[in-house]
Each structure stands twice: as structure tokens, then as C-alpha cells.
Amino acid sequence: MINFYKTLINNNSNKKISNDLIEYHNCKSTIINKCPYCESKTIIKYGMYKNIQRYKCKDSMCGKTFTNEIYNQFRYSKKFKENYQEYLALLNKGLTIRECASKLNITVVTAFFWRHRFLFDLKNKYYVENISSYVELTKMIVNENFKGSRNITANKRDKITIINAVNDSIDILPIIAARNFFGFYEIRDNLVPRLNKSAYVVGLIDGRLKTFAKAFNEINKVSLEEKYKNNIDIQYSINTQKWLSKFRGVASKYLDHYLYWRLFEYKNNFELKKTMLSSKTMKTKIYLNSKITTYISWENIKSKTLPI
Template sequence: MIQKKVKSKKLKQHINNFLKKDIYKNKKIECCQICGGKNYIKHGSYKGIQRYKCKDCGKTFSNMTNSLWSYSKKDLDIWVKFIELMIKRKSLRFCAKKLKISVTTAFYWRHKILNGLKIDSVPKKLEGDIHINKTIIVENFKGCRNIMTTKRSNIWVIAAKGNEDSMLVMPAFKHCWMRGIFYEKVYSRIEKGSYIIPYNDRYITAVAKEHNKKLIKERKEDDRVKFIIMNIIKWFSPFKGIATKYLEEYLSFFILFNLDRKIDYVDIICYLSFGNRFIRTKEIGL
């Protein structure tokens, strides 16, 4: 029997290293994460993570480069716990207290995660039965300083869902309906032969009528799109107001809770671990 006591701090470090190894052990490197060059060699390892050196730019990188937590001084297990709390929509103060980090750190972590989720959240195409609706959200200046106006614009949020297990929910335009922007951001993704099912909006209904000229189909409603305004209000309520400049990121997060497939924090961690998900703190909110 081993009698030696293991210090909790050392054990925590080992758990963190095992987490990194497990997440990145099967990651395939296809090019330099700095310059994109394909002329690179293995360059040792650091804490079990494989490192590489690019012969084109001369810089080194690893399996973790450009992942969400690149350059973070906090252990990966804290990030994992934060993502779990974020999925439960806990407040920043609750997360900060629970994980012993500052509220400012919790704020930037939340937005780094939201930005990482936003990158691939919008489907490139919509096909089959396309359900489209809109809701209007009043502009929110939460967290903004030196506000020069008291007038708040109407933000048109368009929701669209086809047969694929994905959903498009985005702030499309301000003030009023803009047909050109709608065609660019939404209609351009709709495949030919698809059938548009509009909800509660005369402009979208007009687009659907023109699109469905020679198509006759039985209408089946989708409550996720039909009641989009109630779904958004209910889901947003724990956040106690969302600044308009971050609205697109929060809507990307909202989409995950409105898909048929079940997603937990482990899936999100794996998703955020690969690809170029990194964003610098100073770029948040620009």
C-alpha cells in the first residue's frame, strides 16, 4: 500500500495535463498555425503536448495553438467547469465565485466561448421545408459608455430552419424591413425547390408567395420558429439584458438549445478545442 500523501495542488496539475493530452492526442496538423505553410517538423513536446516548428516562418506552435484557451494562464479544468456552468446559464458573479476567478475574467471567457461557437453556427444552405419568422428586439446599450443618443433602434432578428439539424437566427437589419439585405443574408442560402413556410410577417409572406409559385405542399408548422419571440425572451431572461453588440454571439449560443440533437458541455469543449477559435481580449466587442 502506498502511504505517501499526494498534494492536492500537484494532483490538480496532473489532471489538467491528462485533460490536454486526451483532447489533443488525435488532432491532425495540416499546416503551420501561424503562417499556413506546410513545411514543418516535430519540435519536441511541452507538458505532453506535441510541438512543431515551421521551416517557412521559423516559429513554433503546438496542437493547442489558436484553440479557445491559447495563452490562458488558467488550467484547462477551470475552463471545463466554466463551460459547464455557462451551459446552465449561471451568472458571471456566480461563475467567478465558484471558480475563484474575477468577474472580468468570467466576462471575457464567456465572450471568447460565444465567439468560438459563432464561427460555424450559421448554416451555409437551407433546404426542404424552410420555416421563416422574424421578431423585433429593441436596441440595448448595456455596458456601453459615453452613449451619445437616447433613441433606441428596432433590431430585426430573422429565424429560419430547414430540414437539416441546424438553424439560422441572426440580427439582420435595423429600423425597418430591408429586402436586399434579407436576400443577401437569408434567401441566398435557400436551395431551389425548397418550400418556404412564413409566420406572422407580411414581408416574409410576400417573399414566400413569390418563391412558392409552382409549389403546392401541405403546411407543417415548427414551434421553434413559429414562437421564436417567446423562445428568445424565455431563454435570454437569466442574462438580465444583452447588449446589441453581442446579440449575434448570444443567438449562436441560443441555437444550440433549439436543435434536435442533444449537446452537453463535453461536446462543446471538443468543438472549441479544434479550429481557429482564438480571439484576443482586446478584440471582444469591436
């Protein structure tokens, strides 16, 4: 069995990692040196509009005009700019989307969009392509959920497998790994590319993960250091599944957003516990980061799909 895993690892398909972060504009930089649509560097200044410099892409296949407002995280959303701090406070209190909408006199659709703007921003901040050092793998399975969908064509709900990778630095990588069956090829295509070859991998609870981890370490000739004797968190996936249940169903296509929300809360609780050892006056309330640095459109939120 271990030899079979070794064969799969050696013949890794190098499948490109699916990552919807390409849909956002990072708003930290306002220097215009390329077209935000086609990324061509052949751009020119193209007049002024309301004292704002306009640019035009000279690529014959593009030719679009734009300003540096394309990188403004609050563009097209004056109401969000004026109310996002208050909305964030309501979100941190645990209010539902409908309750937030009522408090701020906005529609439920707007409240839903604002929540996912925050969650998408969290994903952007904490996303890592692969994980290294001492890594623990745990598995959770959730039923596919079509919450909010009006046109459901599927006759049955699939089982979605999520592998949560946690390392000793409390970097966390939630991997949506399989649909219905988590087998050898799902491991090869979806799990192996997310693990750094220098990582020492430990599979917990699940027998298949244990066997895979042993093969991964042997083929990459990585040994366990003396300091890693205790597990970081064998219950991470179990507790994450319990955490998701409080939302009374999460649409599967937004599952990764919520997994990064859980990741954020977990990391902050971990840092809080560490800080409280030296300070008894530390406040115990956990808050989402209020600084928005990305932009994602409502169309991209609606068209989002489960990345598997």
C-alpha cells in the same frame, strides 16, 4: 409586389456572408500542413522547444514560427483547462457571470470570457451557411444594446431585425438581417443568400416575409409536399425574445452568440421530447456540451462587432 421580389431575387447581389468563425482555430486536427497565420503550405520544421516540434512559414510576407499548440483549445489558459467543467456546471444551473466568478474565485472579466468561449464553440458546431428543405421564417426585433461598452458614440439605439429560419429537421439559422429598416434590399443581401434554392419557404406572421416566401418559391419552382401541413413552430421568434429577456440585456455585438445558445437549448429540448416518448425514465435536465473543440482569443471576443 411579388414581381418586385422576383426581380430582387434574380438580381441577388451575392454579398459575401459575414461570419466571424474565421477567427477561430478548430482544434480537432493537429496535423501541421499549412501556416495557421497566412495559410501558406510552404512550411518547414524549425527545431524543437521543450520536446515540441516547431515550424516556420517560408512565405516572405509572413515568416512566423509556431507549433501544433496553435491548435490547442486550452493554450494560454491553464486555469480554464482545470476549471471549465465546474464552470459549465454552474452555467447550466443558471448562475450569473458574477456568481460564477465568486464560486470559482476568478474575476468577472474571466467569467465573462469563459462564457463566450462556450457560446462561440456552440456557434461553430451549429453554424450552417444556408438552410434547405421545408423552412419557416419568423421575425423578431430587438433594440441595439451597448451593455459593457465604455465609449458609446451613438446618440440613439437602432432596431435590429433578426430572421429565424427553422426547417423540418430542426436545423435553425438565426440571421441578423437589418438595422432599423427591413426592406427589399436587406432581404436580397442578407436573407436570400442564406436560403437554399431547393427550399420551400414559408413566411409566418409578418406580411413582408409571407410575400417574399411566395415569390421565392415561385421563382425557384418549388412546391409544398403533402407531409408539410402543420407549422413547425410559429412562436419560435416570440419565445426567443422572451428567452433573451432573462439576461437583463445582451450587448448587440454578442447577440449571435446568445442566439446560438438558444438554438442549442431548443434543439436539445426537441430531441428530449422525442426520446421521452419511448422512455419515461429520461432525465429532463438540459446540459451544454462540455467538449470544447475551438479556441477564440480574448482580443477577438472584445473586438467583436455586430455583423450588419
